[in-house]
Amino acid sequence: MKNDVSVLRPKNIKELDQILLRNGAQWTFVAGGTDLLVRKQSWRQTTHIIDLTGVPELHKRIETDNRRARIGAAVPYSVVINHPFIKAHFPILCQACSQIGSIQIQNRGTIGGNIANASPAGDTLPVLAVLDADILVGPAQTGDFKRFKVNEIMKGPGQTGLQANQYIAYIEIPVLKAKNQFWAFRKIGQRAAIAISKLSLAVLGWFEEDRKIREIRIATGSVAPVISRHEKTEKILTGQFLSEKLIEQAAETIKQEIDPISDVRSTAAYRREITANVLRDVLYALLKA
Structure with a gap:
């Protein structure tokens, strides 16, 4: 210096x-x-x-x-x-x-x-x-x-x-309404800890009393130049009951919404697939809850 x-x-x-x-x-x-x-x-x-x-x-x-x-x-x-x-x-x-x-x-x-x-x-x-x-x-x-x-x-x-x-x-x-709220944060890295993300996924939402999705917010990290919400995927899920068909539709949609690159940590193709898989995992967990 x-x-x-x-x-x-x-x-x-x-x-x-x-x-x-x-x-x-x-x-x-x-x-x-x-x-x-x-x-x-x-x-x-x-x-x-x-x-x-x-x-x-x-x-x-x-x-x-x-x-x-x-x-x-x-x-x-x-x-x-x-x-x-x-x-x-x-x-x-x-x-x-x-x-x-x-x-x-x-x-x-x-x-x-x-x-x-x-x-x-x-x-x-x-x-x-x-x-x-x-x-x-x-x-x-x-x-x-x-x-x-x-x-x-x-x-x-x-x-x-x-x-x-x-x-x-x-x-x-x-401050958010706590009633019927669900959330998930997932991070994929080279190791279980002290690792830079290959992918991170944040999901936050609310169910209606009948378990229909009233609102859902989805954002990812490491798969686009700028962090933003995935509005097309959110729109597919909002107002719907979770089902296997709906989850697969959401997973395929989020693949199209992201813009990953290949670098020393991962390839673009891997990031695209793992993003869809992690979203599937979160939504299937909600379906079975």
Whole structure:
């Protein structure tokens, strides 16, 4: 790293926003640093750094009420995993966070970093899509943050729509109806743990009293450049009773909705087939429940 590096550690979000609005430098934001620190060349070229771990609103706080949870973007995964409100209302998010890396990574890594890294293999991203989470972006203007969905933030692998000196402040998730709710998060990797996803699948939905699907949300990771919901597959399932025929139709449809690539971890053909198979597995489990 160069010797002429500026590192600031603001003490609160007001100070952070004042720095960004008054200082013309282009800043790199660091919380856990688990992605940035291992990129040797990028790290060496980083000359203006803001450490978000000194901002308690972002690093320490999870605010909750009966309408929503607001998670500071720099709150470590392990805090999210063990938070009673998040465990009770958003277990699918806890499940995804608990499968990211090792315990050491979970103690440092953050959801905000997972979003800003913009990797299609980011395990929290499909979950945030089905939870209909809002990504709040600072600096705040007249007290308000800009709001985006995950697919609006992501523009491609490693690319976001964030402008210079914009930062991810919070992840805000609406509280969902618990009655007749079902959910699943599945991850396929080279190993059972500490593995980058070949595929991840998030499913969230609700049954009617007669077990007809009232609503279903489906999103995948590692099989397209940008995380988004699979609306064609959702439409096939919505308002229907699960059956073998319907499940097969949904599995074939999701194959057409994804856009996987071949890389060192897997082939496009494998990813297409395994996506369909994992969705089948989730839906058959619901059918038999």
